[in-house]
Amino acid sequence: MKAVFPDVEAVIFDMDGLVLDTETTYFIAWQHAAMRMGYVLPDEFCRSLSGLHFKQVSEMILAYCGQDFSLDHFNQISGEIWRDQVRDQGIPVKKGFFSLLDVITQLNLPFCLATNSLLANALECLDLAKLTHLFTTIISREMSVNPKPAPDLFIKASELLAVPIGRCLVLEDSLSGVMAAVKAGGIAVYVPSQTPLDKRAEFLADFNAIDLDRVARMLADKFTYSSFDRL
Numbered sequence: 001m002k003a004v005f006p007d008v009e010a011v012i013f014d015m016d017g018l019v020l021d022t023e024t025t026y027f028i029a030w031q032h033a034a035m036r037m038g039y040v041l042p043d044e045f046c047r048s049l050s051g052l053h054f055k056q057v058s059e060m061i062l063a064y065c066g067q068d069f070s071l072d073h074f075n076q077i078s079g080e081i082w083r084d085q086v087r088d089q090g091i092p093v094k095k096g097f098f099s100l101l102d103v104i105t106q107l108n109l110p111f112c113l114a115t116n117s118l119l120a121n122a123l124e125c126l127d128l129a130k131l132t133h134l135f136t137t138i139i140s141r142e143m144s145v146n147p148k149p150a151p152d153l154f155i156k157a158s159e160l161l162a163v164p165i166g167r168c169l170v171l172e173d174s175l176s177g178v179m180a181a182v183k184a185g186g187i188a189v190y191v192p193s194q195t196p197l198d199k200r201a202e203f204l205a206d207f208n209a210i211d212l213d214r215v216a217r218m219l220a221d222k223f224t225y226s227s228f229d230r231l
Helices: 022-036 041-049 052-064 071-089 095-106 118-126 152-161 174-186 200-205 212-220
Strands: 008-013 113-114 168-172 187-190
Touching: 008 152, 022 041, 022 071, 052 071, 071 118, 095 212, 113 152, 118 200, 152 168, 152 174, 168 174, 174 187, 174 200, 187 200
Parallel strands: 008 113, 008 168, 168 187
Antiparallel strands: none
16 A cells, blocks of 8 residues: 555546445345345355446356356346336435545546446436436446456546546445556555455555545545545
8 A cells, every 4th residue: 555645636436336335236136136036146245246347247147056047037137126126215325425526626626437337327327316417427338448357447537537547546446446446557545335345455455445535535635645544
């Protein structure tokens, strides 16, 4: 972990598990769909899928459940369950997001969203969370050859923000996201969405924060490392 927090000229947000508490809604939908099909997806297994893109998730579920498992049927059922759930309850915004956004706005820092999700799916989630209007720049799966943990999404985000990646604060909640941020050369901050913490992500990240409120306080204190608490 770096000892001194560097200058920051832009902020790149992950979406699932970082801005939005979508991962919890996905896990519930996956578990209920699997149960209807006669399978069990334990909490620990679902947590291991955090930060992965759709193809990787599908491959891991198939490997876990076996070759007789119908992914098409599973995706149909889980999609229906997920939409029924979020249309009724919405998607929660993660603690500290709005306070961090206030600080970013006060500091006049450009920001964007970089997600493994397809653009249509990202927009649907943002709409359900009533955040569609906040992100004018979204880098999605269609805009990158390789999803996280490859660095492509963050490199593209840096280009669109017109800020060198080494001056971009990259906020991630998963190991694959932190790996992508580090490979890209961004300032990687691990803000975990799940417990127990991923020790590999904690080690790889330049900085760690328990939630986005901590990141907001760090920026408000003019980038001083002293305000950035250890997990």
